[in-house]
Amino acid sequence: MGKSTNTKRKDGRYCKQKVIGRDENGKRIVKSFYDTNWTRLEKSVAQYEGSGLLGLVEQKYTIEDCYNSWIATKYSLADSTIRNYQSAFKQLGNLRYKLIGECRPMDIQTLYAELRKKKNPWVIEGLHIVLKQVFEFAKNNDIIPKNIINVIEAPKKVRGKRRGLTEEERQAFDLAMSKMNTWQQNFVMMCMLTGMRRNEILALTKRDIDFTNGVIHVNKMVAYKDNGEPYIKNSLKTEAGFRNIPLFTELRERIGPYVKSLPYDDAFLFVTKTGTLISNGNFESRWRTILKKVNQFLPENKTTSVTPHYFRHDFATNLFYAGVDLKAIQYIMGHTSLNITMNIYTELRINIQDVNAQFSTYQKTGQSKVSQTFPKRKIQHPKYRMVKPYFVNA
Numbered sequence: 001m002g003k004s005t006n007t008k009r010k011d012g013r014y015c016k017q018k019v020i021g022r023d024e025n026g027k028r029i030v031k032s033f034y035d036t037n038w039t040r041l042e043k044s045v046a047q048y049e050g051s052g053l054l055g056l057v058e059q060k061y062t063i064e065d066c067y068n069s070w071i072a073t074k075y076s077l078a079d080s081t082i083r084n085y086q087s088a089f090k091q092l093g094n095l096r097y098k099l100i101g102e103c104r105p106m107d108i109q110t111l112y113a114e115l116r117k118k119k120n121p122w123v124i125e126g127l128h129i130v131l132k133q134v135f136e137f138a139k140n141n142d143i144i145p146k147n148i149i150n151v152i153e154a155p156k157k158v159r160g161k162r163r164g165l166t167e168e169e170r171q172a173f174d175l176a177m178s179k180m181n182t183w184q185q186n187f188v189m190m191c192m193l194t195g196m197r198r199n200e201i202l203a204l205t206k207r208d209i210d211f212t213n214g215v216i217h218v219n220k221m222v223a224y225k226d227n228g229e230p231y232i233k234n235s236l237k238t239e240a241g242f243r244n245i246p247l248f249t250e251l252r253e254r255i256g257p258y259v260k261s262l263p264y265d266d267a268f269l270f271v272t273k274t275g276t277l278i279s280n281g282n283f284e285s286r287w288r289t290i291l292k293k294v295n296q297f298l299p300e301n302k303t304t305s306v307t308p309h310y311f312r313h314d315f316a317t318n319l320f321y322a323g324v325d326l327k328a329i330q331y332i333m334g335h336t337s338l339n340i341t342m343n344i345y346t347e348l349r350i351n352i353q354d355v356n357a358q359f360s361t362y363q364k365t366g367q368s369k370v371s372q373t374f375p376k377r378k379i380q381h382p383k384y385r386m387v388k389p390y391f392v393n394a
Contacts, residue, residue: 012036014041016033017031018030063098064096064097066137067096069141070134073137078237079225089130091126092111100138100143108148115127164313165306176290182258183286184286184290187201189254190251194216194251196312197237197334200218201269202230204268210247216244216245218245219242221237230278230280238334246332291305291306
C-alpha cells in the first residue's frame with residue numbers, strides 16, 4: 001500500500017507519486033505531490049497518509065461496502081460466527097454509510113462512548129473485533145493507507161469467571177432425573193459424562209456410539225441457517241474437534257438400551273417427535289423444561305439457569321481431579337491448545353488442607369497422583385547448617 005516513485009522535474013520541483021487505490025476496473029489510482037523542497041514534500045506526503053483520506057475519498061467506498069466485501073471472503077466460518085459478525089456490525093449504526101477513507105479514530109471512539117451507556121461491554125468488543133478486520137481488509141486492498149482501528153483503545157471488559165456446576169446443582173440434577181422423560185435423561189447424561197458441545201451432541205447418530213471399541217465418534221455438528229432451520233454440518237469448530245472420546249461405563253449402561261433400540265445406524269439420538277433435527281427454539285424450550293424440573297430440588301433463592309456448556313466446564317475439571325493427563329483432557333475436550341484446557345476449564349475447587357496433605361505425601365514418596373506420565377522422583381532433602389548472624393560478634 002502506498003508505493004511511491006520519486007523524481008525531480010525540469011522546473012526544479014520534486015515530484016512524489018503514490019498509489020492510493022484502484023478504480024472499479026482494478027486499475028491503480030496514482031496521486032502526485034510537488035514541492036521545490038524535498039523535506040517539505042516528504043512532510044506533505046506523510047500528512048496526507050496520516051489523514052486517513054488516502055484512497056477512498058477518490059473511490060467513494062463506504063465502511064459498509066468494505067464490510068460486505070470482507071464478509072464475502074469468510075465462507076469457511078461457521079454460520080453462527082457469521083451471524084455474530086453481522087449482529088456486531090449492526091451496532092455501527094449510520095456510521096456504516098460513512099466513506100471509510102474519511103473515518104477518523106474520533107468517530108469510532110465517540111460511538112464506543114455512546115454504546116457504553118446502553119450496551120454490554122461484550123457488544124462493543126464484538127464490534128471492535130469486526131471493525132479491526134474490515135479496516136485491515138481495506139488497507140490490504142489499497143483502499144486506505146492505514147488501519148485506524150489499531151490506534152483506538154479497545155473497550156475495557158470484565159470477563160466473568162467460567163464455572164461448572166455447584167454441588168447443590170449436581171444433586172438437584174441427580175434428583176430430577178426421576179422426573180425427566182427418556183429424551184431429557186439421555187441428553188443430560190451425555191452432557192455430564194462426555195463434555196461435548198451442545199450441537200455436537202444433537203448431531204450424534206447410532207453409528208457414532210461405538211460400543212465395540214468403547215468410544216464416541218465426534219465428527220459433525222448441528223448448525224442453523226439464517227431462518228433458524230437446522231442442518232448437519234460435517235465440520236466442527238476447529239480441526240481439534242474431530243475426536244474419539246471415551247464411552248464411560250456409567251454412560252454406556254444408562255444410554256445403551258436407548259441407543260440400541262434405534263431402527264438404523266444413521267438414526268439421530270436426539271430428534272423431535274416427528275423425527276426431524278432439533279431447532280434452536282425447540283431446544284431452548286426443552287432445556288427450560290429440564291431446568292424447571294431441576295429447580296424443584298433447589299431453594300427458591302438458589303434456582304439455577306445453567307446451560308449445557310456448564311457441564312462441559314464441569315466435566316473437564318472432574319477429569320483433572322480424576323488424575324487424567326492434561327494432554328488427554330485437551331484431546332477429549334477438542335481444544336486446539338493446552339492453554340485453553342488449563343486456563344478455562346480447570347477452575348479448581350481448592351481445599352488448602354487437601355493441598356497441604358497431598359504436597360506432604362509427594363515430598364515423602366516422590367510419587368505423583370495427578371498423572372501417570374510423571375515418573376517417581378527421588379527426594380533429596382537439603383542438609384542445613386546453622387549460620388551465625390552477621391551482627392553477632394565472633
